[in-house]
Amino acid sequence: MALFNLQINGRSYRADVDPDTPLLWVLRDNLGLVGTKYGCGIAQCGACTVHLNGEATRACVLPVSAVGKSKVTTIEGLSATGTHPVQQAWDKIDVPQCGYCQAGQIMTAAALLKHNPKPSTAEIDTAMTGNICRCGTYHRIREAVKVAAASTGSASTKSK
């Protein structure tokens, strides 16, 4: 066990865990941030997507010891209130079915729009293809990314 200081959603957290523990399980088991989901544990499904210094990252394969001073954003911190344009688009288009994959989908989409505020359909497809939705909500995911892109255009897509 070792003590780690983590910067998550603009706050400091301390976690006393084995250094090889994936960030995913530190978030969930130790910090009570359970919005980030487990789906495969091997970087294949995207359910665990968080932002590491603004980049979409798979928390299931990122040892906590590798996080260092990086700023982590989880779904809980994308906006504390569900007001991020991507979250709002997800609600507007009514994307979720079971909802389990959607935190990861939203985090991937938010990272995409941060780098590329007006993605083409092909760019959306490429960016979102790493995230599995077993319920098959892909059509609405694609639509919601477009709605979020259209609703922002400017600085508001910036995630913390």
Place this chain on the structure above:
Amino acid sequence: MQTLPNASRRNFLKLAATAGGGLLLGFNWTETEGAVVATDATAVNAAVPGVGFNSYLSINPQGVITILSPNPEVGQGIKTAFPIIVAEELDADWRKVVVEQAPLDTKKFERQVAGGSGSIPHSWTRLRQAGATARQMLIGAAAKRWNVPAAECTTASGSVIHTGSNRKLTYGELATEAAQLPVPTDVKLKDQKDFKIIGQTIKNVDNPGIITGKPLFGLDFYREGMLFAMIQRPAFGYTLKSVNDTTIKAMPGIVDVVTFDNNVAVVGKSTWQVKKAKDALKIDWTKTDATESTDDHNRLFKELLDKPDATVRRKDGDVDAAFKSAAKVVTAEYQCPFLPHTPMEPMNFFAHVRPDGVELVGPTQTPELARNETAKLLGIPPEKVSVQLTRMGGGFGRRLKADYVIEAVQVSKRVNAPVKLIWTREDDMTGGSYRPAVRYRFQAALDAQGNMIGYKLRGASINAGNSTREDNFPAGAVDNLLIDSVDHKSAITTGPWRAPITNFLAFAEQSFLDEVAQAAGKDAVQFRLDLLEKAKAKPAGAVKYDVDRMVGVIKLAVEKSGWGTKKGVDGNAVSQGFSVYFSHRSYVAQVGEVVVKKGKPVVQKMYAVADCGVVINQSGARQQVTGCIVDGIGHAMYGNITFKDGVPEQTNFNTYRLIRLNEIPDVEVHFVDNGMDPTGLGEPALPPAGAAVANAIFKATGKRVRNQPFAEDEAFKSVS
């Protein structure tokens, strides 16, 4: 289509915003919200206790209407659909509705199951009556206060109105008095044309929690002092001999290693420590002589199909004579592999076995089964077991079984502590309860005019029981028909998988009908319509589907898809394939469109026409149909679990392929508007998808894909 906002959601955003970043995220053990959805202004008002009108609804003085949704929510949208039905008959203001997930209480709710697309048909009338009864009581209370006849009062959007005197009282103002009135036994339900909420586009009531990452799911449930457990289960056909438990127990964070029923459970203080310990297990298994490989199954299928004796499921007329007199005989075989369910949230359950009873919390499609099996295992009365339902991250039939609940109970009992049992994705794929592997053999006898005078179907399956649905179309439309099945008992566990049996049978039947139509020289749609006409005019034996409704979806699908009139775009010829199916009480016709790009067939578009009677929620219904199609095509294309000596060869999403966003066709959904009582949509649009695609591939390429997954079928590979 008008979109009805839900105040819960809007107010939630507002309220949380005014909290000014004060959302506290600390080291906290979060309990699942499970029960209460709306953490918003409406919900704040909802904190004021309301008066109960019946099992489903209560109203408080603030006018907040709390509707209990008794059925498990697995992504089928029932937690939104049920309250819509109650709210409609109540004439509620949807923005003032708060939805709560009810715990298991079969005395109040009778059927609390998510399966068989059966929730809506079961509860339609009972939910309407719950709303209408309360509405009538509210009217009664207002009439009393105003001293006017109840018949002069009307309701709208959460208020009772007396137009004559221009008076109005909200449900909140009337609730306490109304609830004291005798419960009317004979209430009038609304005329469908007066529906204001049913049939609108209404958003998932759990969206606010989902998009902000709230703890809604079973895996999100934490309890102070809870231990974590994972289990290594034997491969199929093995028993437990010994395990290095002393070494494992010495690993960091590990509290215990316990065994039961050939399972080895590792129990510890965190998910990751338990996972590492599980990976470090060294287990000696004893191999029984029953271990099987996919090659064995392929051989076995041939034997079963040729077996002289089989269980006859349906027999009409004289098939032997029909085949003897046939001008032409068409024969084809179709095969599908085992499939895991792979819901995105793996199996998990919380169990706390205490001396005074058992507490269960988690994702299950059948809470009653979980309770009863727990009671049976422990030899205690079922009343001693409580079940709290969490939202489920998908189920697809896997959570109709209670095996993983019982595992959690077994572990909690042995370690004498609250335990959350977690399956890894690898456990999910290798742990069984698969969709069974099946091979079908079809034979059709045609007369000189191309009429189908004889039809034979044999299903050969592994642990599927009856792999046919003997009363399905074209039964009833063919004078001489024989449907039988043979099943092989295997150590590989199987279970219901979304649209059980029909998820593959529909592909086989609807592909074969295409083959027969082609042999008869008839258009695929006209061939089906001719058969249906025959089923109506001169039925052969019982007809257990509604011919007119099936014809209805076929005709609308023809119209919407421009069947037979499609010209290619972008220089690519568009080829269409047709499929229609009745399953789980709903009728669905689909047209698939395929183009050949770079020598490969690509599914470009799917049209779906569904007849599920009244559509409760446009948003949810469209989503179910679209999701079913994505699911159906995805598994038809890629899904495959193979075995080597009882061991599944695919263990995670790197070796087991699911359809992804860049692989979906466009989907266009239409509903037949016939005002019939609603039926479910969680399954019926899945079965026809595979054949609509395969029939279009045939038209596009001349290659008949008869085996799933398509991607590995020779016909598909050799397309050029």
